[in-house]
Amino acid sequence: MQRLSEGSIPQVPSEVATYFRDVADHHQRVSEQILSFDEHVTGMLSPSIAQLSVQQNADMRRISAWAALIAVPTMVVGVYGMNFEHMPELTSPYGYPGVMVLIAIAFTVIYRAFRRNTWL
DSSP, rough: HHHHHHHTTSOOOOOHHHHHHHHHHHHHHHHHHHHHHHHHHHHHHHHHHHHHHHHHHHHHHHHHHHHHHHHHHHHHHHHHHTOSSSOHHHHHHHHHHHHHHHHHHHHHHHHHHHHHHOOO
């Protein structure tokens, strides 16, 4: 369009080149307006995307906290599920209740830590 408006093409008469200049000017203005609209839309979407990212991070923290809470009892119960013969607490009458209390205490401590840090 620029070459047509400058009259550098010999097949284009000079009278028509003025119209091409007008069209090139309109094209330039519309291109700048489109870029301006693009910047405005990007500016409007950026806070929304940032807010969505913060929400996703909070959700991931919550999921990770629950996974950690479930992992502690699973680990302790997994050790006891291996059917060892020589574990001192197996022969003690307080062994099983002691392990259950240990699991409950560990779960409670971790739960409170996550609540204090607003992960849950």
